[in-house]
Amino acid sequence: xxxxxxxxxxxxxxxxxxxxxxxxxxxxxxxxxxxxxxxxxxxxxxxxxxxxxxxxxxxxxxxxxxxxxxxxxxxxxxxxxxxxxxxxxxxxxxxxxxxxxxxxxxxxxxxxxxxxxxxxxxxxxxxxxxxxxxxxxxxxxxxxxxxxxxxxxxxxxxxxxxxxxxxxxxxxxxxxxxxxxxxxxxxxxxxxxxxxxxxxxxxxxxxxxxxxxxxxxxxxxxxxxxxxxxxxxxxxxxxxxxxxxxxxxxxxxxxxxxxxxxxxxxxxxxxxxxxxxxxxxxxxxxxxxxxxxxxxxxxxxxxxxxxxxxxxxxxxxxxxxxxxxxxxxxxxxxxxxxxxxxxxxxxxxxxxxxxxxxxxxxxxxxxxxxxxxxxxxxxxxxxxxxxxxxxxxxxxxxxxxxxxxxxxxxxxxxxxxxxxxxxxxxxxxxxxxxxxxxxxxxxxxxxxxxxxxxxxx
Amino acid sequence: xxxxxxxxxxxxxxxxxxxxxxxxxxxxxxxxxxxxxxxxxxxxxxxxxxxxxxxxxxxxxxxxxxxxxxxxxxxxxxxxxxxxxxxxxxxxxxxxxxxxxxxxxxxxxxxxxxxxxxxxxxxxxxxxxxxxxxxxxxxxxxxxxxxxxxxxxxxxxxxxxxxxxxxxxxxxxxxxxxxxxxxxxxxxxxxxxxxxxxxxxxxxxxxxxxxxxxxxxxxxxxxxxxxxxxxxxxxxxxxxxxxxxxxxxxxxxxxxxxxxxxxxxxxxxxxxxxxxxxxxxxxxxxxxxxxxxxxxxxxxxxxxxxxxxxxxxxxxxxxxxxxxxxxxxxxxxxxxxxxxxxxxxxxxxxxxxxxxxxxxxxxxxxxxxxxxxxxxxxxxxxxxxxxxxxxxxxxxxxxxxxxxxxxxxxxxxxxxxxxxxxxxxxxxxxxx
Numbered sequence: 040x041x042x043x044x045x046x047x048x049x050x051x052x053x054x055x056x057x058x059x060x061x062x063x064x065x066x067x068x069x070x071x072x073x074x075x076x077x078x079x080x081x082x083x084x085x086x087x088x089x090x091x092x093x094x095x096x097x098x099x100x101x102x103x104x105x106x107x108x109x110x111x112x113x114x115x116x117x118x119x120x121x122x123x124x125x126x127x128x129x130x131x132x133x134x135x136x137x138x139x140x141x142x143x144x145x146x147x148x149x150x151x152x153x154x155x156x157x158x159x160x161x162x163x164x165x166x167x168x169x170x171x172x173x174x175x176x177x178x179x180x181x182x183x184x185x186x187x188x189x190x191x192x193x194x195x196x197x198x199x200x201x202x203x204x205x206x207x208x209x210x211x212x213x214x215x216x217x218x219x220x221x222x223x224x225x226x227x228x229x230x231x232x233x234x235x236x237x238x239x240x241x242x243x244x245x246x247x248x249x250x251x252x253x254x255x256x257x258x259x260x261x262x263x264x265x266x267x268x269x270x271x272x273x274x275x276x277x278x279x280x281x282x283x284x285x286x287x288x289x290x291x292x293x294x295x296x297x298x299x300x301x302x303x304x305x306x307x308x309x310x311x312x313x314x315x316x317x318x319x320x321x322x323x324x325x326x327x328x329x330x331x332x333x334x335x336x337x338x339x340x341x342x343x344x345x346x347x348x349x350x351x352x353x354x355x356x357x358x359x360x361x362x363x364x365x366x367x368x369x370x371x372x373x374x375x376x377x378x379x380x381x382x383x384x385x386x387x388x389x390x391x392x393x394x395x396x397x398x399x400x401x402x403x404x405x406x407x408x409x410x411x412x413x414x415x416x417x418x419x420x421x422x423x424x425x426x427x428x429x430x431x432x433x434x435x436x437x438x439x440x441x442x443x444x445x446x447x448x449x450x451x452x453x454x455x456x457x458x459x460x461x462x463x464x465x466x467x468x469x470x471x472x473x474x475x476x477x478x479x480x481x482x483x484x485x486x487x488x489x490x491x492x493x494x495x496x
Numbered sequence: 497x498x499x500x501x502x503x504x505x506x507x508x509x510x511x512x513x514x515x516x517x518x519x520x521x522x523x524x525x526x527x528x529x530x531x532x533x534x535x536x537x538x539x540x541x542x543x544x545x546x547x548x549x550x551x552x553x554x555x556x557x558x559x560x561x562x563x564x565x566x567x568x569x570x571x572x573x574x575x576x577x578x579x580x581x582x583x584x585x586x587x588x589x590x591x592x593x594x595x596x597x598x599x600x601x602x603x604x605x606x607x608x609x610x611x612x613x614x615x616x617x618x619x620x621x622x623x624x625x626x627x628x629x630x631x632x633x634x635x636x637x638x639x640x641x642x643x644x645x646x647x648x649x650x651x652x653x654x655x656x657x658x659x660x661x662x663x664x665x666x667x668x669x670x671x672x673x674x675x676x677x678x679x680x681x682x683x684x685x686x687x688x689x690x691x692x693x694x695x696x697x698x699x700x701x702x703x704x705x706x707x708x709x710x711x712x713x714x715x716x717x718x719x720x721x722x723x724x725x726x727x728x729x730x731x732x733x734x735x736x737x738x739x740x741x742x743x744x745x746x747x748x749x750x751x752x753x754x755x756x757x758x759x760x761x762x763x764x765x766x767x768x769x770x771x772x773x774x775x776x777x778x779x780x781x782x783x784x785x786x787x788x789x790x791x792x793x794x795x796x797x798x799x800x801x802x803x804x805x806x807x808x809x810x811x812x813x814x815x816x817x818x819x820x821x822x823x824x825x826x827x828x829x830x831x832x833x834x835x836x837x838x839x840x841x842x843x844x845x846x847x848x849x850x851x852x853x854x855x856x857x858x859x860x861x862x863x864x865x866x867x868x869x870x871x872x873x874x875x876x877x878x879x880x881x882x883x884x885x886x887x888x889x890x891x892x893x894x895x896x897x898x899x900x901x902x903x904x905x906x907x908x909x910x911x912x913x914x915x916x917x918x919x920x921x922x923x924x925x926x927x928x
Contacts, residue, residue, distance in 0.1 A: 062557075065815075072736055079571035081815045082555040082563065085537070099533040103556045118532035121603050125528060157574050176736040212738050219738055219860050260888070260925060291526040292625060294663035372535065409855035414661070414668045418852035418866050438857065440864045442886060491927065493864040493886050 044191040047108035053090035053098070053116050055130060057192035058108060059329065060086040061371040064149070065184035068157050070164035072176050078157050085371045088115040091130070096122020099374050131355035131362045133332045135195035140326055142201045144231025148183040151232045156181055159235060160207075163242040167211050170246035173253060175219075178210035179242065181235065182465075188329075196331040204228075204322070204477060206465035207235050209242040211249035220255075220437065222248035222406075222422060225465035227322055229477070252423055255437040260494035264401040264427075265441065265487050266394050269460050271421055272482035274407035276312055277382050277468070279417040279445045280305075281480075284314075284339050284347070285365070285377040285470075286354035298415070303345045306449040309387055312340040314349055316364050316380030322463060323380035323478040325364060330375055334364040339382075351377050369473040376471055383481035387455025394454050394486045401427040402492060404439050415445040418493075440493040448487055456484030499542065499561055500640050506569060507546035511582050513773065514540050514638040515814055521631035522606045527614055527624075529607060539814040542568045543582075549575035552817045580800040582641035588770035588777050592763040597680035598652040599634050606630040609656070613688045617660065621695050627659045639775040649770050653678050655910060656687075662695065667883075669698055670868065671849065673716065676766035676910030694848065694869070702872050702880035706926035710844035710899065711887065712837065712873065715906040715914040717847035722827060722912060723854045724861045724891045725756065729783050731798035731809075731820045738859050740892055741789060750787040751898035753830050757782050758793060760808065760823030766910040767823040774810040774818055781807045795820045826913040830901025834916050837900045839876040845885070845924060846871040846878060864888035884927040894919055 044058045063083045069076040085103045088111045092098070098119030100111045148156070164179035183205045190198045206227035213220050224245040228234045267275060282288065289295040316325040316334025325334040330352050339347050350358070351366035354377055366375035395403065406422025424439040425432050460481060467475035503510040519535045539556035542564060551572025555564040610628050617624055631654070638648040655676040662669045671694065675687045713721065733739040741749070760768050760778030771777050774796050782790050794802070795810035795818050811821035838846075850865035866886040871878045902916035 075574070075576040077552055077571075077817050078574040079552045080567045081553060082557050082560055082567075083815065084555075084557040084560075096529065097531040099531060101533070101535040101537070103536065103538050103558070114534050118534055118603070121522065121532050121607055122529050123607075124530050128530070153570055153574055176738050212736070214737065217740060219740065219857075221738075221857065221859075291528075292663070298663075372537070374531070374533075408857070409852070411852035411855060413670045413851055413868055414663070416668065416851060416866065416868070418855070420852075420855050420857075438862060438864065440852075442851075442866045493866070493925070494888055 040189060041191070041197065043108055044189065047112050048191060048193050050109055051090060051112045051116065051193060053119060054093045055091040055193055056112060057089050057190065058086060059371055060105065060189045061186055063184055063186040065182065066153065066156060068160040068181045070160055070177065070179040073168070078153060086111070087371045087374065088112050089374050090115045090119050091128060092116070092119040093127045093129070095119050096124045096128060097374070098122070101372050128353060129356035130352040133330070133352060133362055136198065136327070136331060137196070138198045138327065140198070140200040142203055144203055146232040148205055148232040149185060162239070163207065163209050166239055166242035167209055167246045170211070170243070171213070171250045173213045173215060173250050174211050174246055175214045176212040178208065180208040182206045190329065190331060192331060198327050198331055200327065202229065203231065205230055205232065205234050207238055207241060208465050209245040211246040213249040213253050215253045218253055220249050220252035222252060226463060227465035228320065228463055229322060229324065230320070248423055251435055252437050255423070255435040258402065258424065258436040258439045258492055258494050260492055262489050262491055264398050265490040266401065266403045266427065267485050267487065268405040269458065269482045269484060270462055271404055271407050272384060272485045273462050273480035274410065275419060276384050276482060277379060277478070277480040278410050278419070279412050280312065280449065281314070281379045281382045282412060282470070283414070283445070284349055285379070286348050286350050286358060287377040289348070290354045290357045299345065299348065301345055301347070304343055305340050305345050305446070306343040306452055308343045309455050310340055310343045310449065310452055311385035312383065313338045313385065314365070314379050314382045318381055321381045321461060321479040325367065325380055328364045328366045328375065329368045330366040332362045332364040332366065334380060337363045349377055349379065351375060367476060369476045373473050376473065378470065378476055379468065379478050381461070381479040381481070384455065384483065384485060386457060386459035386483050388457050389454040391456060391458065391484055394456065394484060395427050395432065396430045398427045398430060402436070402439060403427050403432055404441065417445060418442045438494060441490055442493050443491050448490065451488040452485055453488055454486040459483040499540070499565055502565060503542065503544055503568070504642050507544035507572065509545040509582050509642050511543045511639070511641040511774070512540065516636040517633055519631060519633040520603050520606065521629055522603065522610060524610050524614070524626060524628040527618065527626050529610065532603060540564060541812070541814055543817065544568050544572050546572040548577045549573070550578045551575045554815050556814065578797055578800060580796045582643060583645060583774065583776050583796070584643045585645040585647070586777060588647060589761040589779065591761045591768050591770055591778070593649070593651045593678040593768050595652050595679040598632055598654045598678070601632045601654070606632065609684065612685060616685060616688045617692055620692050621662060623664055624660050624662045624695065629657045631655050639771070641775065645775050647771055647775055651678050651769060653766060654680070655766070656684070660691065674909050677764050678766060678768060679764035681764070697871060697878065698869060698881045700880035701883060704845070704872050704882040704885060704926050706924050708921050708923055710841050711919045711922040711924065712841065712844060712846045713917045714846060714848045715916065716849050716908045718827060718914040718917055719908065719912065720850050720853050720863055720865060721891050721895065721917070722825065722914065724858050724863065726822055726825060727859050728861070729792055731792040731794040731802065733859060734792050735798050735801050740861055744789050746789065748788045749892070750784060750895045752787045753898050753901045754784055754787050754895055755828030756784040757826045757828065758809065758822045758824065759826060762824055765824045772808045772810040773812045776806050776808040776810065778808050778823060793820045793822060824911050824913065827915060829903055829905040829915040832900045832902055834902040834904050837902055837916060837918050838873055838878065841873045842875060844873045845882060846873055847887070861891040863891065882926070886925045887922055889922055894922065
């Protein structure tokens with residue numbers, strides 16, 4: 040394959056050409072309620088050619104039939120000809136590299152029988168279902184996938200990378216009359232079958248929470264001091280801030296550039312945020328991104344000041360900065376775009392007790408249940424929450440939706456916990472139709488003053 | 497050997513789905529055309545029922561069909577026993593979903609259409625940044641099973657997706673939508689014109705005080721109400737017991753003015769096809785009529801579990817087994833002209849779009865969203881845009897009492913059709 044890829048690239052008439060071939064085998068077992076929904080394996084194999092004609096633009100061809108790569112390169116070249124970028128498109132320099140990245144799983148899931156994987160998902164499902172007769176529906180999921188991605192470009196880079204992934208998800212839905220509540224827990228890693236063994240706690244927690252939520256009251260809308268748990272804090276920093284630091288958002292948008300100007304004060308001095316694609320064993324780790332740029336730690340907010348952003352080779356060249364290793368594609372059907380890897384709020388020094396001690400009336404919001412952002416405006420649902428009364432965690436509340444302005448909210452972070460952790464959730468990030476890109480995010484508990492909580496007041 | 501014949505010797509029932517897609521798209525980013533793409537995809541998905549148990553496998557690798565056959569048989573070893581039967585052939589709905597004009601659209605013409613849209617928007621709104629993607633495809637679908645069913649059809653979807661943002665100082669306005677069709681529509685610029693009107697209207701920002709007031713939902717805004725209903729009407733959620741509509745067939749749950757249908761047989765519409773993804777003929781399904789719950793949406797499996805007939809709503813991608821899903825989901829227009837509805841509002845808001853639609857505990861019917869675009873209506877007129885406003889409520893409570901439904905209706909996001917809908921009173925939360 041290497042020869043065929045390099046041969047096809049050599050014949051390209053474009054200024055820059057790359058080919059990425061991906062072969063993926065994925066096993067999925069899903070239980071829904073008492074039923075096994077699916078236990079099976081799918082095979083996905085295909086490729087993408089991306090070329091740049093500097094004075095015109097990008098051309099892309101994707102395909103499942105790998106027989107004639109030279110024709111695909113030519114198709115992509117024809118596509119690039121119709122583009123009409125007003126200025127020439129440049130790519131920042133990256134050292135060419137030849138590398139084969141192989142992984143060793145402690146317990147290779149490709150050698151584990153479908154029966155054993157099924158038993159594991161079934162065990163989780165039994166725990167969910169058996170927890171309470173209020174649990175009316177469950178979802179228990181086991182997914183593994185092993186991809187082999189081969190990348191070659193016209194600048195001499197050739198990378199073969201193996202990417203394993205294993206994930207569990209447990210969802211419990213509880214009902215009491217018209218009151219229906221749900222809770223979910225997930226866990227995932229670029230690892231082997233060993234990672235998902237002895238994870239019964241996952242199902243137990245999801246079931247317990249769904250039942251607890253039945254007794255929770257709807258939160259009263261208003262402004263509160265809010266403490267976010269590490270999960271919600273990390274999803275918040277990924278969604279509300281992280282996406283704004285992706286340079287494809289700012290690089291052709293003068294207004295956004297103004298908003299995201301380096302050196303701008305984004306928070307109090309205690310706030311530090313970074314993205315790091317080089318940490319071993321995390322879900323967003325790339326080692327090399329899908330343009331062949333090595334992953335590394337990129338500081339985004341340092342001591343409250345905006346100091347960096349995430350780049351592809353194109354955005355880096357456009358903004359006169361270094362590529363950061365953040366050009367990623369979810370699979371061979373897509374060209375890489377600027378994406379996060381592992382994004383985090385750095386550990387602070389407050390204990391959880393310190394954070395709630397002086398709150399007369401506030402909210403402790405946990406777990407994320409989805410969210411959306413539009414530039415600096417965001418809206419997030421927490422999975423469950425508690426009132427904080429007189430410095431103590433009080434009753435559970437539901438339907439806690441945080442809405443607000445990113446800059447005001449970041450500036451209102453006044454305490455950062457000392458209990459940092461990576462979340463390693465099974466979901467992924469979605470952007471520009473490229474959904475479920477593996478990422479990780481992490482944070483300690485954080486406290487934010489004056490958060491607007493939606494709902495009836 | 498053909499995979500259907502091969503598997504027929506080893507299983508009682510076999511279904512083979514073959515998908516092929518050839519697609520061209522051009523993408524304008526920040527008003528500039530930077531990327532064009534051609535994509536060819538193909539693949540095969542197989543289901544078998546062997547010794548009463550259901551198995552599923554799929555592959556995009558045509559060189560590995562033996563492995564696909566082995567995978568589906570292995571899957572069936574562990575599958576559940578489902579009392580479903582793959583359908584006998586037809587008769588299929590005659591529906592127009594292929595158009596040479598779309599299929600033959602050259603890439604240069606896609607570029608031209610994109611530029612025509614920009615020429616409409618930019619002179620009016622020089623500050624706007626438009627991301628527009630234009631896509632034409634030719635999809636070929638073939639579904640076969642052991643009964644002799646063998647249906648093939650071609651579709652020619654054409655879509656224009658857009659995201660427009662206008663940032664002036666600290667004021668941010670972002671609009672999304674998608675126009676989609678399967679036959680050529682000469683008025684492909686209509687949606688762009690209505691967008692320009694919204695952008696113009698949004699220039700004037702007016703203050704608003706929160707409180708209880710009438711709330712008028714635009715067709716896009718209506719999505720906030722329709723998405724929970726969509727979930728609640730899905731046969732899978734009813735089977736799971738999570739739908740609040742469970743056990744309520746035949747009951748009058750909504751205002752008399754509410755009617756909902758799902759119809760995959762409308763010529764030229766984005767989700768139209770002669771049959772669903774299990775080879776069951778598409779048809780028009782009345783889900784809610786005069787406020788009364790008439791039917792849920794089923795595929796073969798959920799229908800079998802309920803002991804009813806499928807409604808022909810199976811939907812799937814290559815790599816997933818089918819599930820019930822709406823086709824063209826339509827909230828029925830009403831009797832009142834929009835002008836007359838607005839004219840009788842003394843003090844209220846028009847909700848054009850909400851942030852975070854579909855998040856949270858959707859199935860319960862509850863929603864709580866900031867409004868990303870809303871207008872104030874005062875003494876029967878739209879007077880300007882309001883900011884930092886949010887609404888919350890429960891669809892199942894709110895739709896019991898609807899003040900008016902407009903005659904005018906629109907397709908939004910290609911497959912959802914809705915009128916303007918006026919709720920007599922909702923709590924509107926305004927900040928500042």
